[in-house]
Amino acid sequence: MTTTPLSPVPGTPSLIPTLPGRYYTDPEIFRQEQEHLFESMWFCAVRGADLAGPGAFRTVQVGRENVIVTRSRSGELRAFLNICRHRGARLCGEESGQVRRTLQCPYHAWTYDLDGTLIAAPNLIKMPDVDRVAYGLIKVALREWLGYAWVCLAAEPPSFEDTVMRAAVERLGDAAAIGHYGAEDLALGRRVTYDVRANWKLIVENFMECYHCATIHPELVEVLPEFADGYAAQYYVGHGAEFGEGVRGFTVDGSEGFARLPDVADDQDRRYYAITVKPTVFVNLVPDHVILHRMFPLAADRTVVECDWLYAPQVVESGADVSRSVELFHRVNEQDFAACERTQPAMASRAYREGGVLVPNEHHIAIFHEWLLERLGGAGGGEAEA
Ligand code: FES
Numbered sequence: 510m511t512t513t514p515l516s517p518v519p520g521t522p523s524l525i526p527t528l529p530g531r532y533y534t535d536p537e538i539f540r541q542e543q544e545h546l547f548e549s550m551w552f553c554a555v556r557g558a559d560l561a562g563p564g565a566f567r568t569v570q571v572g573r574e575n576v577i578v579t580r581s582r583s584g585e586l587r588a589f590l591n592i593c594r595h596r597g598a599r600l601c602g603e604e605s606g607q608v609r610r611t612l613q614c615p616y617h618a619w620t621y622d623l624d625g626t627l628i629a630a631p632n633l634i635k636m637p638d639v640d641r642v643a644y645g646l647i648k649v650a651l652r653e654w655l656g657y658a659w660v661c662l663a664a665e666p667p668s669f670e671d672t673v674m675r676a677a678v679e680r681l682g683d684a685a686a687i688g689h690y691g692a693e694d695l696a697l698g699r700r701v702t703y704d705v706r707a708n709w710k711l712i713v714e715n716f717m718e719c720y721h722c723a724t725i726h727p728e729l730v731e732v733l734p735e736f737a738d739g740y741a742a743q744y745y746v747g748h749g750a751e752f753g754e755g756v757r758g759f760t761v762d763g764s765e766g767f768a769r770l771p772d773v774a775d776d777q778d779r780r781y782y783a784i785t786v787k788p789t790v791f792v793n794l795v796p797d798h799v800i801l802h803r804m805f806p807l808a809a810d811r812t813v814v815e816c817d818w819l820y821a822p823q824v825v826e827s828g829a830d831v832s833r834s835v836e837l838f839h840r841v842n843e844q845d846f847a848a849c850e851r852t853q854p855a856m857a858s859r860a861y862r863e864g865g866v867l868v869p870n871e872h873h874i875a876i877f878h879e880w881l882l883e884r885l886g887g888a889g890g891g892e893a894e895a
């Protein structure tokens with residue numbers, strides 16, 4: 510694997526400006542992000558195994574839309590806008606649940622099958638001209654990868670391979686490398702949901718850099734000593750941070766973890782890799798488990814993060830104690846989100862009107878900012894300019 514730094518390019522000044530503060534507070538910029546990012550790109554919604562059988566469902570907020578993901582009678586995952594076609598009532602009010610065979614609207618009882626077709630409505634017999642497919646639920650594109658259902662609200666979804674899967678190749682420098690962890694076959698050992706009072710971009714930016722690691726992540730730096738130097742694994746292409754000498758596993762105290770996942774390669778062993786899949790997913794790879802964060806940006810200053818710890822099925826089935834393993838990144842999450850919440854109020858301050866600066870080992874965050882500005886309508890902010 511190569512270890513090319515993502516930046517800085519030669520001749521880059523040592524300090525690069527960040528985005529101005531309003532990008533983290535302005536509801537209009539957040540609306541543009543909903544439109545141009547969350548409602549236009551592939552969005553990681555649900556772990557497939559959470560929907561164990563036909564009729565299991567989960568509802569998620571994707572941009573300004575609420576989406577229901579369910580499993581059809583033939584066992585495939587399906588996604589629909591969570592809206593009844595009659596007069597628009599929200600079909601499923603719960604975040605998750607299980608229906609027997611159909612989805613029935615609680616307002617006037619229009620009833621849809623698990624493929625979204627309208628199959629019954631009171632007095633429908635008197636309305637023979639109603640096209641049951643045309644008045645079926647509105648389908649949302651869905652792909653499965655790493656064991657998750659990714660949905661896309663765009664009329665013409667972008668290439669999943671180019672816009673989602675390529676992130677892993679760009680980070681790991683090898684198309685097959687992420688496959689060695691077999692994330693789609695792993696079992697959920699623990700899930701923690703964090704309600705973070707901060708803009709989603711602060712969470713992304715924080716995840717991308719490790720300048721803060723020595724200050725706020727004492728346990729992580731014990732396990733990954735090179736993080737004390739402030740260079741995140743994501744600063745380089747193909748680089749995995751190496752476990753410290755004497756560290757036996759990726760656990761809160763460096764104690765033994767679990768057996769290496771069967772296809773993890775020798776050069777991936779005793780290393781931690783981190784991947785950002787824009788806009789809302791972080792994938793963390795260690796030899797014996799995978800940690801995956803899904804963000805749900807709900808407002809300019811509020812982001813719900815669901816974090817899953819995934820292990821070999823036999824680890825979870827055996828009832829093994831995963832708590833030391835979970836505790837390491839749970840602490841990292843709490844430390845990171847506290848830092849983001851500490852930063853959020855300043856985004857509205859006059860002190861941050863022109864933004865702050867990125868030091869050299871944060872320069873790759875500028876690439877994220879350039880990408881964001883481009884998506885929102887051209888470098889310089891385009892229509893996002895106040
Ligand atoms: Fe759903 Fe009337 S709004 S049945």
Ligand code: FE
Nearest residue numbers: 715721726845
């Ligand atoms: Fe951190």
